[in-house]
Amino acid sequence: MVPHLVTALTGPISELEQRILESVPAVERWFRLEWMEHTPPFYSSVDVRNAGYKVAPVDTNLFPGGWNNLSPEMLPLAVQAAMAAIEKICPEARNLLLIPENHTRNNFYLANVVQLRRIFQAAGLNVRIGSINPEITEDTLVRLPGGEELLLEPVIRSKYRLGLKNFDPCTILLNNDLSAGTPGILEDIHEQFLLPPLHAGWSVRRKSHHFKAYEEVAKRFGKMLGIDPWLINPVFGHAGNVSFAQGQGIEALQETVHTVLGKIRRKYKEYGIAEKPFVAIKADNGTYGMGVMMVQDAAELASINRRTKNKMSVIKDGQQLSDLLIQEGVPTIETIQGATAEPVVYMMDRYVVGGFYRTHASKGADENLNAPGATFLPLAFEPEHILDAQGHPTEPLPNRFYMYGVIGRLAMLAASYELEQTNPEAEVY
Template structure:
């Protein structure tokens, strides 16, 4: 299913698409050279927003759920990418321990875990599930919506190695974003590969670091294509010392919202864009779309009611919010069945393996769609997203549009690679 773009099929987004298609050999060579210098995250999903005049990532997830939303046609590519990733890390790998989120009664999330297990089993690994949940003390069956089940088992730590009873894995794959902190059982593992690394989890990771790295990547890429990096980059600024429940730090937050709105206004004027700028305030560490607010005027922060303050002050696993990211809002002008939509692209190793549209019938084009009530429509990959159709007019071909999505998503994945290198606590730091 191809979304209906409410913007006219002329203007910057089509110029960007055309430029990306014409530059495909240079782009793929550029990515190839970057991946010679940097290691891609093991798997990644990227939320994109297509405004019709700019296309930018607004969230990059290093512990993606939602693999169950990929179509069956996309799974062979996922299996191939999984093979490539495992071969680079541990070629002799036989056993894989998959550690999911603790809230594993969520049947939608369990379907994601089942899909991951299927992918890695087909990649030639024995896959078993271990849980960080201390309440699980014996193998426990969890029922899926389709009538099948998964078994999760308590973790067993034996000196420097982590596994299950009678199961010693070479590789441990986290599908748990560590929002509640880094469990001691995962620290100081000996001769086992933990993917992604601990500092990729929300206990340590910050969105502001990611978007700072993305800005660097966007500038490099835009120089290659001879274009304005703003067309693919959302301006972002972190604000510390915020306490919504007590009303502390809101003046500093207002100042940064004003700054982002002012800069956005200038860009809109430069490009003749007739839209009202907005900013998005989100936790600097966090996921599941929790604690996200759309602001069109900094004065709105003065009149926050108690419910809004509570929503912004505590997120997943009861974590309090004291540092936020103020990000230039990117409107979405995509629709699926008249519902607001945004593309989400999935990658494993350095390959795009699929994606879907997140749609929300009750949300506006300038609102967060990652919220209760959202649903998912698979991207219509008539061909691989890596195989555009040169020569077709911009906006006329789904594969061309999806190739462009894949390019921007890979830029965000590359930024995540930069970010993980810079924040690696074990990396050598040179003065």
Template sequence: MVPHLITALTGPINELEQRILDSTPAIERWFRLEWMEHTPPFYCSVDIRNAGFKLAPVDTNLFPGGWNNLTQPMLPLAVQSAMAAIEKICPEAKNLLLIPENHSRNTFYLANVAQLQRIFHMAGLNVRVGSVDPEIKETKTIQLPNGDELTLEPVVRSKRRLGLKNFDPCTILLNNDLSAGAPGILEDLHEQYLLPPLHAGWSVRRKSRHFQSYEEVSKRFGKLLGIDPWLIHPMFAKCGEVDFAEGAGMDCLQTNVDALLTKVRRKYKEYGINEKPFVVVKADNGTYGMGIMTVHDAAELTSLNRKSRNKMAVVKDGQPVHDVIIQEGVLTAERMHDAMAEPVVYMMDRYVVGGFYRVHADRGPDENLNAPGSRFVPLAFAESTHLPQHGMKPGASAPNRFYMYGVIGRLALVAASYELEATDPEAEVY
């Protein structure tokens, strides 16, 4: 099932799709050369928005949940990619410890953990799930609505290693984004691979740093294709020392919002786009769709009510928001049964392994769809994961559309690899 676009099939997005399809050999070579120089994140998901006139990533998650939303036909590729990723890092790997989020009673999230366990088990590893939640003191088995069961065990830390009772893993896979900071129990591990690394967690990571890297990638990729990088890149600004609870730092926010809206208006005029520009203000280290608001005019910020300010003041795990990224808003022109939709692309190592549409019936084309009430519809990857079909008209073929989404997802993956290199505390500085 493929959502139909309400945008005209002669729009700029189809010209971009055609350019990408015509350039497939050059694009794939470009990615190969990038991966010779840089290491992709272990796994990743990317939220993409297709406005009909531009296509851009709006969020990149280095601890992706939602693996339970991938369909059965997508699993073989996920398993193969997991094998390739593990083989590269620890060829002799036998045991893998999977560490989920703390305090999660969300059965959809736990179904995602069970799906990851299944993927790595099929990749040939003994996989057990160990919790770093201090409240988990004994083994606990949870029945999931889909019939699966998940066994959570308390982790055991020896002087130099982390494992479970009678289980010593060489690889530890985090599905916990460390919003509240990295627990000491995960530090100073000896001869164990921690994936992703601690500095990928939200206690260190910043969205603005990622999009700075993505801007660099989009410029180089734009040059390769002979396109304006703006067509695949959301412009952004950042603002530090904001305090929504107290209403402090709002001048900085208003100034930056106004400046970015002016830039977007200029671009809309250049391309003859008759939409109303907007920006999205997000917590720079935010996650789970928290700490986000849409702004069409800087003046809106002067009259934020208490409820709106409180919503922006803290994110996951009660972390206060002081730094924000102001991102060019990208409309979504995708629809699924009249509900707004946006593609989410999943990758393991350097490979696109699947994805789905996030669909929300109660949100508008300029709103965040990662909110309560959203549902997930698998992308039509059954015919092919991301192999384009040449000779088809742009916009007419699902695999071509998804190949294009996969290209944008992989560009964000390259940007994430730059970002992790730049923030690696152990990297040598020349």
């Protein structure tokens, strides 16, 4: 199920949300049957946008950072889910090696590593942090502003195993999305569980593949629920071999943008939506909101400025940008204290364990919020008992976070489809 969290939604319940809330037993049974056939990613986070007329995922991360942005009250849910996930994979697990990203000077990211360590320690595991950063050649103690400490130890590789000095783990948890490619030290590990698998990294993974899988999931879920799958699915297209710096592939990109915008306009006309459609042009691989721009007309791409060209040329770890996802822009109706907001749903195994709001005071409802200046607001649990003016219990409020939990799990299911399709060890018939 989905925890009952307080969202920024205060207006009337939309027709889509009402349909989902009325169908909880059918929805939960549908997911239960899906998880009998498919293996969920070990953990994931999903950025969700609620436009009122539709609710859809816009990004799915299989190496989620940001665990430190969840409220402390959510820790027990994460611990329970971690225990279930580990028991399913390696019931006798004792030692867990956590491999983080290489940017050891980012205190916000390191606070996330501390929180992951806390979760898996509470799940009954011995947890140590192993770095594959070539600059970490000896034990390195990092002190965080909050007073917590993190010991980064250089990873030691034997023939088929990874470990640390005097530490031999049966399970290795990657919190490194492999944007720069798969380092050799992580390859050909046959005697330990590597979670998530290497083909979940951005060296293999593509957002266009993910949203193709999500499109299939949305169609099947929409048929079960009796709704138009567009209401939960962003239209998308793909363009390859694009170089903004050299002006290469721009015409083909314009054609794809024009096609996607045309599909959105037809849906807007069908549903009587008066807003002007837009698309998000994104790097087909990579995270951290890098390599993203918004466009309302394909003609805009013929005259973008140098700053935008530079932004759209290089993404995380200095990777050159050439493959692009063209995704329907989903505006957000949510605001918190005047700042534009979008929910981020966190999951471990098949369970929703919490979420938070990403907010940005200087961005509009149709802009990318995953940008410098973003803030993160934890979600609180809805109080169980609320009394009216006479001191009598009121009717329980609907769980408005439930809809976001459904969308997050649909994206997680799409990721499981995606990983099955890209698994190099899968049998081919």
